[in-house]
Amino acid sequence: MSADATLATGVLVIGGSLSGAWAALSARASGAEVAIVDKGWIGTAGIVAAATGGGYFLLPDDPEQRARTIRIRHDQADGLDDLGFCEKVYEQSYRCYRRLDEWGFRAGRMGSFRGPDSMVFLRRRLQKAGVRILDHSPALELLADAAGTIVGAAGVHRKTGEAWTIRAASVILATGGNAFRSGAMGTGGSTGDGYLLAAEAGAGAVGMEFSGHYGFVAAGSSCTKGGMYHLYGQIFDEDGRKLDPEPGWAAVPAAGRAMMAGKRVYAQIDVPPGSEPAVRGMMPNFFAYFERNGVEPLNNRWPVGLVLEGTVRAAGGLAVADDGATGVAGLYAVGDLADKTRLTGAQMSGAGAAIAWCVASGEWAGASAAGFARVMGPAHATRPGAPLGGAGMRPYGAAATTTATTLERTVQAEILPLEKTLYRSADGIAASLTTLDAAWGDARQALAPGGTGRERLRAREAAALALTARWIYRAADQRTESRGLHRRSDHPHTDPAQRRNIHVSGLDRIETRPATRPRPLPSIQPELK
Incomplete structure (x- = not known):
């Protein structure tokens, strides 16, 4: 693109990791012209490209597996999940994984996403589908017409400094959560951009207080992937006292208390003899740090720290309807950016639930955004739109006195x-x-x-x-x-009386209001003709 380029499309997707890529493919399959932008290179950007995980799904002919999977996070959800919604999401994720298989993606088992392999594959699918890809091109602000309907976005090429504007009939935010640049692996670009864009348009969020999740890391490492701790791990303080009532994430509060008291904390990953090669193959990113430093992590004890993962693995996010609609006309949200309390309640949403939500929410939002674009018609490209960006773009004062x-x-x-x-x-x-x-x-x-x-x-x-x-x-x-x-x-x-979500919105003045139960906003998808 040349400087100050202006493009037009039916659906614009902001964010190119798993949920964004899937939303773009869904919108394209629904007949829309689609563009996708990301602050990195789509294929290696985002958390999925730095991780290995498997998403939940429901087999259509296995009642026992279905019942077990629907309730897999229920006992830890603290009363805020919705089992009917879990069933809907995991049925959809199964259909998405089947489609991946039909496309020729081979991951070894259904629902598995191994590091950049999956994202490079999806990039190729985007190219094959005719989706316009803008790498290294972060969106800085949304555009809205006089009625508040979103009509596109504006941004900049991160390397060249060239500005871009994309007029769109609908916009899908897929920018992920916010790890506050804590150093957790793969989260360098997860700075909450979508919350800011959505808030400036008038959207709000639920469950944001459920964000106190810290991931275990080997001392000196950035890998917060918790599968090994959850499956095989034990956590001890420096006195040898076992801290975890259950393996893995359940030990975080006790480990944190020990660390705040000045004690060192250690992990031990115990696996059956002879299983070491298979275990190493399950999560190669976890073992890379140990291999680089010549440390044997299996059946030994080594020091760990805790790194905040913020809203990346939290449950809350932008309040959305089932189709991703935010309540702002023309604006949708998917993946880690959107609310997941109906799947995992007040608890950590990472791994299986999050991957399933990424593809399911992307599928639904892509189709709905494409429907909105169809109703808007080609006139969307000529609608006037005002920029919504405030903080960090248009300061009130005349001189820059903060950085x-x-x-x-x-x-x-x-x-x-x-x-x-x-x-x-x-x-x-x-x-x-x-x-x-x-x-x-x-x-x-x-x-x-x-x-x-x-x-x-x-x-x-x-x-x-x-x-x-x-x-x-x-x-x-x-x-x-x-x-x-x-x-x-x-x-x-x-407190049983507080078994509800809290909605938060606003910029300069932040407003909160309780909800009796977590539920989506009414969908604003127009009736298709």
Whole structure:
């Protein structure tokens, strides 16, 4: 593209990892012209490209497997899941995996996605389907007409600095969650961009307080993939006391308390003799760090730390209908960016549930967005649209007196430490909000975008980090109990009266409201003719 290029398409997908790629393919299969943009190279960008995992699904003729899978996360969901919705998602994911098989994708077992292999395969499918791909081209803001309907997006090529504008009849956000640049593997680009874009358009989120998940990492490693800990692991403190009531993620709170008390924590992965080669093949990314450093991780004990994964493996996200509609006309959301509390309740949503949700939500949102585009017709390309970008793009003040680096570090200091997020309290929440609200005000007043593509992106990412943290803490302040990934030291027990989701929205002024039960917004998909 040349500088300041303007394109037109039916459906624009922002974000090119698993859910975005699948949404683009679904929209294209539904007859829409489709473009997809990402801040990285589509095929290696995103968390899926850095991981190996398997998604849940329901076999059509195995009642026992179906019943077991539907309820696989139910006992840990703390009353906020929806088993009927689980069934719907996992039935759809089965159909998606069958389609992958028909396309020629071979992963060894149904629902398995192994690192970049799966994403490079999907990139080729996008190319074959005629989807226009814009690599290294982050979207910086949405465009909306006078009625608030989304009519496209504008962004920049990260390397060349060339600006782009894409007019679209509908936009699907697939930018993933927010790990606050904690260093967790594969999350460098997961800065909550979609929350900011959606909030500026008027959309909101639910379940953002369920974000206190830390992943175990071998000391010096960035790999937070938890399968080995969950299947074979045990966690101990430096005194040899076993910390986990169950293998894996259940040990995070106890391990965090030990670390906050100044104790070292260790992991041990015990596997049956003779099974070592098969176990290593299950999750190669997990073992890469140990191989590089000459450490044998199996049947030995080694030190671990905890790294925040934020909303990447959390349950909450943008509030959406089953078809991904956000309640803002023409705007959809999929994957980790969208709410998953109906699948996993208040608990961690990673691995099987998240992969299934990525393909199912992408399938539904792609078809719905394509339907919206059909109704809008070719006139969508000429609709006038105003840019919605605020913080990090259009400061109120005349001079830039704050920087993206300063804002990012301020946010990280309030969200990454175990003392801040693993266990919250009213006093801690209030103190963090005071700091974050002031930093947001400074950003709105004085955070300028800079001249290069990277500088413009960095300013918007910093604003997204700040907004996400403020949404999390506002929701956490309203939930005066402990439930799932939201733990309150001043309210350590679960309150049955708070068995509901909390909706959060807004930019300068953040508003919260309770919901009696987690449920999607009414779909705004137009009637197809």
